[in-house]
Amino acid sequence: MIYQGNAITVARGLKDGSDAIATLTFDLKGESINKLSSAVVAELGEAVAAIRAESGLEGLVIGSAKEAFIVGADITEFHGMFEQGAEQIEAMLERVHGIFNAIEDLPFPTVTAINGLALGGGCEISLATDFRVMAESAKIGLPETKLGLLPGWGGCVRLPRLIGADNAIEWIAGGTENRADAALSMGAVDAVVPGEQLEDAARDILARAQVGELDYQGRRAEKNGPLGLGPIEQMMAFETAKGYVAGKAGPHYPAPIEAIKVIQKGAGESRARAQAIESKAFAKLALSDVAFNLVGLFMNDQVVKKKAGQYEKQARPxxxxxxxxxxxxxxxxxxxxxxxxxxxxxxxxxxxxxxxxxxxxxxxxxxxxxxxxxxxxxxxxxxxxxxxxxxxxxxxxxxxxxxxxxxxxxxxxxxxxxxxxxxxxxxxxxxxxxxxxxxxxxxxxxxxxxxxxxxxxxxxxxxxxxxxxxxxxxxxxxxxxxxxxxxxxxxxxxxVNDCPGFLVNRMLFPYFGGFNFLLEKGADFQRIDKVMEKFGWPMGPAYLLDVVGIDIAVHAGEVMAEGFPERLAQEGKSAVQLMFDNDRLGQKSDKGFYAYEEDRKGKPKKVSDDDAYALVKQVVKEETAFSDEEIIARMMVPLCLEAVRCLEDGIVGSVAEADMALIYGIGFPPFRGGALRYIDAMGVDAFVEQAERLAEELGPLYAPTERLRQMASSGETFYASKAQD
Missing domain, CATH: 3.40.50.720 (NAD(P)-binding Rossmann-like Domain)
Known part of the structure; x- marks a missing residue:
């Protein structure tokens, strides 16, 4: 045995008795999957040092004893890492680059045997070796942009040099998991075989490299040098990609564009300089609210899945x-x-x-x-x-x-x-x-x-x-x-527990209540839609009501008003009720707050309608000018307060479930992390102050709960701390 740790072992020899080959195996004790926590990365550094010190080796195979290869970094450590600041983040990345570079620079050929999922850091480890063989059922990818980050352990440097800038941008900006056949066709892996033949394939590749049939040194030279694109090729590859990806990602998700910029800036650089560019960009994104919230979202999703899994264990199929x-x-x-x-x-x-x-x-x-x-x-x-x-x-x-x-x-x-x-x-x-x-x-x-x-x-x-x-x-x-x-x-x-509207609709209808208040004060519903879409919602409240169906909204609104009359009962007719009374049911009747025409693909396209404006005008009590920030506050405060009440009333069991229900149920902007994380980001005290100010004018719908006031005065948050949530 060359090295023995809690997650990694390194031994000499393969099943055929090739004693000159070392096998580094990931098998994290006590876990069903391999993930790269800081402790595992430290072990990897020790294991590579032990391999470098071992004499008589002629090749290295990196593999996994678990069903997946490596699913990525340990995301539970991310919030704590973010809190350390840019300097510490870059220092951590530099240490990891040093370990991966040491693998890449070993004095003999290396191959990764990918038996299952190889994502994020797992993919990046495989890119550090000279060759990769992949089981037919395995998948590989760099999903970091889905967390508001970019590959920070060499993925933005090595992958473009391996499969070309266009393909690398597609993988990295899209955050895709890629099947074995696609990885092979792009050149990301060198062979795809049935799972039981993986070790044989790895051994065969090493044998061919050792006799010079495969040029592993040439592979390294390609990965360590500049990308090799001329100025015109660079412009076409990167500027075109930026325009396309910006349109797909939208303004609230900067990571995909930042990843393209990193690949572009590093294209003409050597390995060391390109990795430094990558590290700086990763640290910048890591300190953003978007990355913090998307990582929190991932953590919340794990909480929700774990709870569901506990129920599932007790169930008959x-x-x-x-x-x-x-x-x-x-x-x-x-x-x-x-x-x-x-x-x-x-x-x-x-x-x-x-x-x-x-x-x-x-x-x-x-x-x-x-x-x-x-x-x-x-x-x-x-x-x-x-x-x-x-x-x-x-x-x-x-x-x-x-x-x-x-x-x-x-x-x-x-x-x-x-x-x-x-x-x-x-x-x-x-x-x-x-x-x-x-x-x-x-x-x-x-x-x-x-x-x-x-x-x-x-x-x-x-x-x-x-x-x-x-x-x-x-x-x-x-x-x-x-x-x-x-x-x-x-x-x-x-x-969730039973109550009017259950969880999601109970949180949603106060949002519509805020919309009704704005209309009564003379706000333009099309402008409200634009402001809330810019805020991050997939559609504004008027458009959402049309899509849901005005009749359904009226019925649900009556249930909610009966259940929570103090907050949701309304004097006189609302604009939504007037739409219903005039058979404007939304998309299903081709008219609601908007009129609907078929586009070229036969899908409903909304257009402005003077008749809708005439109906809305009937509910206007006074003409008021609102800033975008005031519109957002009047829409978001009631929704967030109802999420707080659902938590306090025991309708939902945890902060994580409340926030995930909003994101999965009605498209709450994911980059904002959910209603309760939104309150934390604003500051509970600042949120309560804003709510109380609005409640003086608009009444109980905007009044914070007593418990929320206590949290504000004591400095509590919904997520215990940035490092612990």
Missing amino acids: VKQAAVLGAGIMGGGIAYQSASKGTPILMKDIKEDAIELGLKESRKLFAKQVERGKFSTEQMAERLSNIRPTLSYGDFGNVDLVVEAVVENPNVKGKVLAEVEEAVGEEVILTTNTSTISITRLAENLKRPENFCGMHFFNPVHRMPLVEVIRGEKTSDPAVAVTVAYARAMGKTPIV
């Missing part, structure tokens, strides 16, 4: 599901279940509704075929997982039912009572509702303990969140099975 109601929503649910491998019955009382649901499912599958996600054969196989029916006769083997009929408590109550009679005593019943109390719907059920909410967001195939709503009598097993089914559908379930 759903082998056969059913959906009641075969409209657009039912068809979307059926598609999602079938596409992820869980067979589903789709029941309705009308043949034309069944056909509508099947049409929706076929359309979604066809789009996946167009995108290359499924073959035609796979589409046919998955489509056969959806079985339409007009009766309950086929429900004998169902494990879970999703009721997705019209949003009416009487209709839903009747349908749920019917299906309860038709299924076994262990079957879990769920309702897809956005507003109706789960406890209320359970009143007429014989087994209310087997019933909970399963709120999908529209469109089902795109929106990642599912709210699993616990009623007063819902049992833990019912919640666990529903969470497990949501996960099997590829969704992110968050368990």
